[in-house]
Amino acid sequence: MSSSSNHDHPLIPLSHLGDLSVTEFLSDYWQKKPVCIRNGVAFQEALIAVDELAGLALEPEVESRLIENKGDVKDWQVIHGPLVEADFNKERDFPWTLLVQGVDCFVPQVHDFLSKFRFVPSWRLDDIMISYATQGAGVGAHFDRYDVFLIQGEGQRQWQIGQACSVNSALMAHNQLCLLQNFDVHQEFILNPGGLLYIPPLIAHKGVAMSDACVTYSVGFRSPSYGDVLASFADERSTDISADLRLKDQGFASKSGEISAMDIAALMQFMQAQITPENVAQWFGKHSTEAKYPALNMSEEAMDQAELEAIIKDGYGVLRVSEGVRLAYTWQGDGGLTLFVQGEALPCPPDVTVFIEAIANQWVLEVEDIVPLLAHDAAKAMLLILHNQGYLYFADE
Ligand code: SIN
Ligand code: CO
Numbered sequence: 001m002s003s004s005s006n007h008d009h010p011l012i013p014l015s016h017l018g019d020l021s022v023t024e025f026l027s028d029y030w031q032k033k034p035v036c037i038r039n040g041v042a043f044q045e046a047l048i049a050v051d052e053l054a055g056l057a058l059e060p061e062v063e064s065r066l067i068e069n070k071g072d073v074k075d076w077q078v079i080h081g082p083l084v085e086a087d088f089n090k091e092r093d094f095p096w097t098l099l100v101q102g103v104d105c106f107v108p109q110v111h112d113f114l115s116k117f118r119f120v121p122s123w124r125l126d127d128i129m130i131s132y133a134t135q136g137a138g139v140g141a142h143f144d145r146y147d148v149f150l151i152q153g154e155g156q157r158q159w160q161i162g163q164a165c166s167v168n169s170a171l172m173a174h175n176q177l178c179l180l181q182n183f184d185v186h187q188e189f190i191l192n193p194g195g196l197l198y199i200p201p202l203i204a205h206k207g208v209a210m211s212d213a214c215v216t217y218s219v220g221f222r223s224p225s226y227g228d229v230l231a232s233f234a235d236e237r238s239t240d241i242s243a244d245l246r247l248k249d250q251g252f253a254s255k256s257g258e259i260s261a262m263d264i265a266a267l268m269q270f271m272q273a274q275i276t277p278e279n280v281a282q283w284f285g286k287h288s289t290e291a292k293y294p295a296l297n298m299s300e301e302a303m304d305q306a307e308l309e310a311i312i313k314d315g316y317g318v319l320r321v322s323e324g325v326r327l328a329y330t331w332q333g334d335g336g337l338t339l340f341v342q343g344e345a346l347p348c349p350p351d352v353t354v355f356i357e358a359i360a361n362q363w364v365l366e367v368e369d370i371v372p373l374l375a376h377d378a379a380k381a382m383l384l385i386l387h388n389q390g391y392l393y394f395a396d397e
Pocket of ligand 1: 138
């Protein structure tokens with residue numbers, strides 16, 4: 001279905017990380033052990049200019065931090081964004097790092113780069129954080145609870161990899177940074193531009209910039225804790241259950257101070273009845289596509305059916321998933337599917353499924369290829385809804 005021009009599109013997921021095939025990477029390293037891949041990713045150019053990154057850190061809707069390595073680790077300063085011009089103009093005689101979270105939500109090239117990691121399901125992708133550091137700077141020895149690819153964009157960085165950590169790992173007394181008290185160095189690498197380091201959850205790591213203008217891209221993944229899973233599922237179910245339905249007496253135990261086994265059994269039966277494939281899929285689809293920044297205004301200029309027909313007739317350009325939009329689908333029993341987008345569930349009848357599958361799996365469609373996907377009016381109507389909500393947009397490339 002894709003035309004040949006779509007074949008080399010930047011949104012196509014990677015098949016290799018350097019010389020390692022993604023299949024080998026997933027079976028040997030993913031969620032198992034760290035791996036350093038020199039020339040892991042080929043860049044034609046920087047994903048973002050340094051002044052654009054600094055500009056993002058000034059914006060109130062962008063999450064950013066500046067960490068100054070002044071003096072002892074416990075005295076390191078953290079300035080939380082939005083930053084102000086003066087934070088950048090200040091002369092510093094000690095190393096510092098600027099970290100900007102969720103850059104893929106704001107910069108199309110960074111969103112495209114994130115899409116290359118869709119060799120894991122796209123609902124698992126969290127965001128791309130970009131750091132800019134001066135020589136000698138770092139955020140200290142720490143661990144993250146999610147998988148991460150650390151990719152060197154510019155300059156050089158030394159990475160040290162340490163022990164597996166847990167909730168019991170001792171942390172330093174710092175009120176803003178979660179830094180490890182003990183760091184046992186097991187491996188050490190120096191990454192040049194294009195070099196990639198994969199680190200599984202809970203593995204200690206520490207990076208230090210070996211040059212000025214050291215830019216590192218961190219591709220982070222979503223990994224909800226089981227605690228969050230239970231809390232969020234219960235929350236979703238609770239909104240669907242009528243407040244009129246209450247616990248019923250199951251007969252009484254002989255002692256008034258006792259909670260009877262019959263009461264416990266009845267509670268379990270009620271709770272277990274909530275765990276159906278439909279309920280779990282409906283909740284998880286919404287939960288896993290929740291926006292990282294729900295306050296971001298996504299709205300596109302509304303388009304009507306005639307304007308859509310004109311774009312299709314022109315056959316020029318592409319239809320893209322908007323930056324920061326998360327979407328995923330599950331199949332329904334009737335041959336239709338439910339599209340989950342930004343935490344909302346949209347039931348789609350069978351006539352709409354080819355279009356939804358194509359956009360959710362490819363993230364970009366050549367306009368000249370979408371005609372057969374929109375054979376039914378219901379599919380065009382769905383495209384208009386998604387476009388007018390700001391979830392999809394038309395672009396030149
Ligand atoms: C950095 O880019 O400096 C820190 C990234 C990380 O360790 O997770
Ligand atoms: Co980290």
